[in-house]
Amino acid sequence: MEKKDTGDRGEELAAAYLLQKGYQILERNWRFKHLEIDIIAQQGDFIVIVEVKTRATREFGEPASFVNQKKKSHLIKAANFYAIEKNLQNEFRFDIVSVFVFGREAEIDHYEEAFYPLVNQIKI
Numbered sequence: 001m002e003k004k005d006t007g008d009r010g011e012e013l014a015a016a017y018l019l020q021k022g023y024q025i026l027e028r029n030w031r032f033k034h035l036e037i038d039i040i041a042q043q044g045d046f047i048v049i050v051e052v053k054t055r056a057t058r059e060f061g062e063p064a065s066f067v068n069q070k071k072k073s074h075l076i077k078a079a080n081f082y083a084i085e086k087n088l089q090n091e092f093r094f095d096i097v098s099v100f101v102f103g104r105e106a107e108i109d110h111y112e113e114a115f116y117p118l119v120n121q122i123k124i
Helices: 003-020 069-086
Strands: 024-032 035-043 046-055 091-102 105-115
Touching: 003 024, 003 035, 003 046, 003 091, 003 105, 024 069, 035 069, 046 069, 069 091
Parallel strands: 046 091
Antiparallel strands: 024 035, 035 046, 091 105
């Protein structure tokens, strides 16, 4: 399976998982200029920004560990643009969903509140 196919399958599985957990999927692959959010969901009053990391092997470690500071910063900026575009006043939360794909099998780990924006990264 090619890297893009693996990533696409992981995002499909993550979205299905979140739906099963009672989340409402608002957007998939939402873009603003060069920034992208894999999944934007709502759980109660929270808008949940979800980064999906999919791997076919554990050889290089936990997929969530690949969400570095630069990626976090991009997600926070994108969330700010999304809130402005949609005129939202909701609280935002940042989650990571790790998906390991083994042929037809998959293992999903969901890290709620995986990281928080620094105070100077929040636009008011």
